[in-house]
Amino acid sequence: MDNEDKSNPFSCNLIKKVSIKRRFILTATLTILFAVVFYIGIDKSAFFSTEDQSLNHFAYSVEQGRFVRIDRPTAIVVDGFNVVTLKNREDALWVLNDILDKYKNGSMKVYFKNDVKLVEVDSPAVKIETVGEALKKLEGDDVETYTVKDHDTLWSISRKFSISLDDIYKLNPMVTTTIFKGQILKVKELKPVLTVVSERKIVYMDDIPHETVYQKDGDMFANASKVVANGEDGVKIVTAVLKYYNGQISEKDVINEEVVKDPADEIVSVGTKNLSTAIALDYPIRGHIVITSRYGQRWGRLHAGIDIAASMNDPIYAADGGTVVFAGWENGYGNLVEVDHGNGYVTYYGHASKLLVKKGDKVNKGQEIALVGMTGNTTGPHVHFEVRKNGVPVNPMMYLK
Incomplete structure (x- = not known):
């Protein structure tokens, strides 16, 4: 027994070493297997985005027992x-x-x-x-302000902050040219870095403008025109997409239009008669014509027209088509209308009780322009009618028919 022990002095130690080695290998193997099973079993999609699968963005948390994402700026x-x-x-x-x-x-x-x-x-x-x-x-909702000091002016403040006076007024709508010490002014407004586009669909009614059609009329002088048929706008239903930039309307895209009512053309007759032709005038009064005073010298002075008897408030008609160049009070004439017929011809209608036209109006031959009266220098109701050629009175009887 003693010899046996002496012949193998390391037998006990050897067995211990082999046992320890086996346990170490077993532990290491189990650890590796556990790690592989754990890694396979975890849901990696919870930690990795489709944009970046890098492990640099993750760390293993011992406390949580899994990989966790690291916050990065x-x-x-x-x-x-x-x-x-x-x-x-x-x-x-x-x-x-x-x-x-x-x-x-x-x-x-x-x-x-x-x-x-x-x-x-x-x-x-x-x-x-x-x-x-x-x-x-x-x-960009931040603003920079400035408190007005003694001797400050809007001009000096605009120079100080390198902005225009118009910009100061836009930033401060309530500011006038007068400012006072202690007043707070906006001098800079940060504009939004981002432009947000929002789109909205709208449906609304809209007018369809009517057209104006001109037709020639050889019976009217070239400077005259009249409406034959009144025009009327049409109506349509419009569907559009409005684009807003940061809440402000920027664009409108029409995607559909449905006509509900067609427009009606306005028809206008335009005179083509040559203005160089001597004009032919109608009497400014209808019915039986009684001339109470003719053109020529009267009481030592020129009576520049003719006086036609009429009843109070009878209609006075334009002797020909043209443009009203005067409608108002004139000494001696009272209420007076002057109509320019072109080519230097102008007719006068005096002593009216009421004027029915105003300066700039276009009138047609035979259109009512005033009512008979007794305004100005007159002894009874009548129409004083004149014809002037290039500003000089001529005898109306030469042109009346």
């Missing part, structure tokens, strides 16, 4: 410029969605006009801004 890049950086992608998305939500009410579609991207930032020195700061910067 995310920049909102607008039209190629890094505008603001938030602590993570979720905050950046929340900011953009919050801006869009403000314009969704009643809209078919809401989107950014700008090219907007989210970019993760690796630099540790980047400035991280809060959600509120990001909204303020992107929506």
Whole structure:
């Protein structure tokens, strides 16, 4: 027994070493198998986005027993410029969605006009801004103000802040040319970095403008015209999409028009008779014509026209078509109408009780232009009728028919 023990002095130690080695191998194997089973079993889709499968964005949490995403600063890049950086992608998305939500009410579609991207930032020195700061910067709702001091003027303030006077008035609608010490003025307004486009479909009634058709009339002089048929606008139902930029209407796209009522053309006759032809005038009074005073010398002075007897408030008619160049009071004539017939011819109608036309009106031959009266220098109701050629009185009887 003693010899046996002496012949193998390390037998006990050897057995212990082999046992320890086996246990180590078994433990390591079990650990590896557990890790493989765990990794296969976890839902990796909860941690990896389709955009980025990099393990650099994740760390293994011993406490949670799984991989967790590491928050990385995310920049909102607008039209190629890094505008603001938030602590993570979720905050950046929340900011953009919050801006869009403000314009969704009643809209078919809401989107950014700008090219907007989210970019993760690796630099540790980047400035991280809060959600509120990001909204303020992107929506441009910040303003810079200035408190007016002694001896300030709008001009000096505009020079100080390098803005125009028009801009000061636009930023401060209630401001006049007078300002006072202590008054607070807006001198700068940040414009929105993002332009939100919202689209709304509307349906409304609209007019269809009528056309004017001109037709020639050889019986009227070239300077005369008259409406033969009144025009009337049509009606249509319009379906359109309105595009708003940050709440302000910018564009209107008509997508459908349905005519409810067709427009009716206005028809106007236009005279073509040569003005160089001597005019042929109608008497300004209808019925039996009684001339109480003719053209020529009377009581040592020229009576520049003829007087035609008539009853009070009888109609006075235009002797020919033309344009009213005077309608008002004239000493001696009382209420007077002057009609220019072109080619230098003008007719006068005096002593009217009431004028039915005004300066600039176009009148037709035979149209009522005034009523018989006794205004001015007269002893009874009648019409004083004159014809002037290039401003010089001529005998009306040469032109009356």
